[in-house]
Amino acid sequence: MTPLPSPEEIKTLIEAGVPGATVTVIANGSPSAQHSLLLDHEHARAVAEFLRDHAELKLDFCSLVTGVDWPDTETTAKVKVKKLVAGPDGVEQEQEVEETRKTKVPGYLEAVYHLFSMGKKHGPVVLRLRTANRTDGTHLPSLTPVWRSAEFQEREAFDLYGIVFDGHPDLRRILMWDGFVDYPMRKDYVPPEDDILVTGVKA
């Protein structure tokens, strides 16, 4: 059993092996300390192939693909700004005023891949891919051509989160039926009103 290189070392390996690829290590502060590698869309396929074929890593098995929904967030911060304010005598003076500013952080959808090596018996290496936003830019490159085991799970992420995997051989809904339009695992999903506790007649 070979010890798995640390995420930083893997990042260095990737950047040396796949020119142009941007890899960001996302630290996981929890006790599990499972840090992950965020890939850019353009090189994701090449990086995946690199990880699979690298003699030392040999990450030949993708055990899990899942979606994560990060909704739009709004942060409010109080900022001090200098402004011209009319004083009691009518003369405008520069004063420091506190203002609340709201900043909208757009959300995104994320696909997470867990990779293991059967031969080297190590893992997991966690990969992440992020979409541009949650509405019209929900495309990600599919990694099914690299790991066949990702096929159904990418379909699941498409079905439940609405992530469109470009290059997937057969991207259809897998759990819900074809005519279904919602993405039930998104945080803003509203289930249909079919609960008798809401609509029923009170006894």
Place this chain on the structure above:
Amino acid sequence: MEQDLKELKIELSKNGIFTTTLEEIYNWGRKNSVWPLTFGLACCAIEMIATTMARYDLARFGAEVFRPSPRQADLIIVSGTVTKKMAPQVVRLYNQMPEPKYVIAMGACAISGGPFRDGYNVLKGIDRYIPVDVHIPGCPPRPEALIHAFMTLQKKIDEQALRGADRPRHLQADLPSEFPVPAFGAHGLEPAQNDEVFLAEQGNPLKVIQ
């Protein structure tokens, strides 16, 4: 009149004369040979299977013959979680059973959606689409509970009068024996329930047999 007849029968039987009615023979035969459909949906099905095995022995009630075809079954035990994707198939299976047919909704899932009722994919009770005769609460109900439900159903069959306005559905030509199969809609099943069948929606209390 009914009471007089009953007393007369008892009196006759004391003197060694056995009398019966067609209704009694018919219901006695039916209630002791209820053949359930081989059909399970989730964890509750395991309890149903246990009920049929030697320890609980559903054969004592004449119901050991689980039929693998709805055409030969009298009873559908909806044992387990009915997902929205499965619900049309459950209704279709019920429709394919010949009359007289009965339904036991077994477990919290089958009667209301159970632990998954807030999920996007679980039907909140099969009684939305088909008429349920006996509801069994529990998650899962023990085999004893299923046996109790079974005996309740037998009692119900035994009490069915073959004449009069209360006669069972299969003896009333104008009552339906098939129910509309829900369709997959854009957001869920359409319709969300069959109002003709769904008692809770009509504000009807369920009849409790003790």
